[in-house]
Amino acid sequence: MLMCRDLAMIASDYIDGELGTAGKLSVKMHLMMCGNCRTFIGNLRASTELMKAHTSGTVDEEFVRRIDERVAEALEAKERGKGNT
Amino acid sequence: MTDTDDPDENTLISRMKSGDQQSYHEAVRAYSPGMLAVARFYLDRSSAEDIVQDCWVTVIDAIQTFEGRSGLKTWLHRIVANRCKNRLRSAKREVPMDFSDGLDPDLDSRFNASGRWEIPPKLRFDESADTLMENGALSDCLDKHLSALPETQRSALMLYEAHQHKSDDVCNILDVSASNLRVLLHRARQKIFLMVETFQETGEC
Ligand SMILES: [Zn+2]
Numbered sequence: 001m002l003m004c005r006d007l008a009m010i011a012s013d014y015i016d017g018e019l020g021t022a023g024k025l026s027v028k029m030h031l032m033m034c035g036n037c038r039t040f041i042g043n044l045r046a047s048t049e050l051m052k053a054h055t056s057g058t059v060d061e062e063f064v065r066r067i068d069e070r071v072a073e074a075l076e077a078k079e080r081g082k083g084n085t
Numbered sequence: 086m087t088d089t090d091d092p093d094e095n096t097l098i099s100r101m102k103s104g105d106q107q108s109y110h111e112a113v114r115a116y117s118p119g120m121l122a123v124a125r126f127y128l129d130r131s132s133a134e135d136i137v138q139d140c141w142v143t144v145i146d147a148i149q150t151f152e153g154r155s156g157l158k159t160w161l162h163r164i165v166a167n168r169c170k171n172r173l174r175s176a177k178r179e180v181p182m183d184f185s186d187g188l189d190p191d192l193d194s195r196f197n198a199s200g201r202w203e204i205p206p207k208l209r210f211d212e213s214a215d216t217l218m219e220n221g222a223l224s225d226c227l228d229k230h231l232s233a234l235p236e237t238q239r240s241a242l243m244l245y246e247a248h249q250h251k252s253d254d255v256c257n258i259l260d261v262s263a264s265n266l267r268v269l270l271h272r273a274r275q276k277i278f279l280m281v282e283t284f285q286e287t288g289e290c
Contacts, residue, residue: 009188013271047210047282050227055231060121064114
């Protein structure tokens with residue numbers, strides 16, 4: 001029988017759909033009987049969503065600006081190179 | 086011609102091929118955070134930033150031969166990964182990795198000897214991610230904990246979740262096996278779960 005601790009070990013695999021049919025079934029059976037694990041899986045999923053929402057908007061402006069400058073220089077150098085040949 | 090599925094991406098690629106500066110500006114904004122996540126898996130912060138900068142300069146020429154079979158993002162991430170691997174090879178360094186199994190010790194300690202919850206999760210996180218993110222303190226706390234994660238876990242999490250790569254791509258870019266990727270992802274998610282739980286309960290980071 002799958003215990004709560006076993007479920008916690010494979011919780012990400014369950015969330016990502018990486019478990020085989022038997023594994024998925026035993027997690028589902030456990031979740032039907034165990035409110036704590038339902039909360040755990042829900043919260044693990046929610047905190048992952050939160051992390052995703054948090055990081056997908058983050059851009060380090062200073063870093064991007066430095067790259068922009070270098071790319072612009074390289075593009076100009078390339079243009080000049082074309083002009084000379 | 087390129088043949089990615091995304092018409093916007095195809096347009097961007099042809100503009101880059103023609104040397105349009107604005108197109109590079111857009112691409113740099115869109116793709117650099119992911120490229121940095123890849124580089125951070127292999128290298129310290131400042132070397133990683135250098136590598137990403139250097140990669141963009143090589144992209145100006147390399148884009149001419151890009152055929153779009155893999156999608157621009159995956160292509161860029163692979164360029165970064167290969168550069169990092171070369172750098173490590175020449176320095177004879179290896180990426181330190183912790184694949185020690187399964188549960189985070191702070192979560193493991195919440196089960197009793199028979200494998201049942203001793204200290205179960207108390208609250209349901211039932212607000213939507215967008216609502217929660219309006220909370221500045223929570224956002225700061227996430228930043229703090231994300232930067233405290235081991236590089237390998239953070240990069241795996243970023244590429245898989247934030248940059249939505251498929252598992253195969255992440256394994257390829259980070260040079261880890263599928264089962265090791267699963268461990269890295271699960272370890273990282275547990276840490277974020279524990280952090281959010283503490284924050285929800287106490288209001289403190
Ligand atoms: Zn349970």
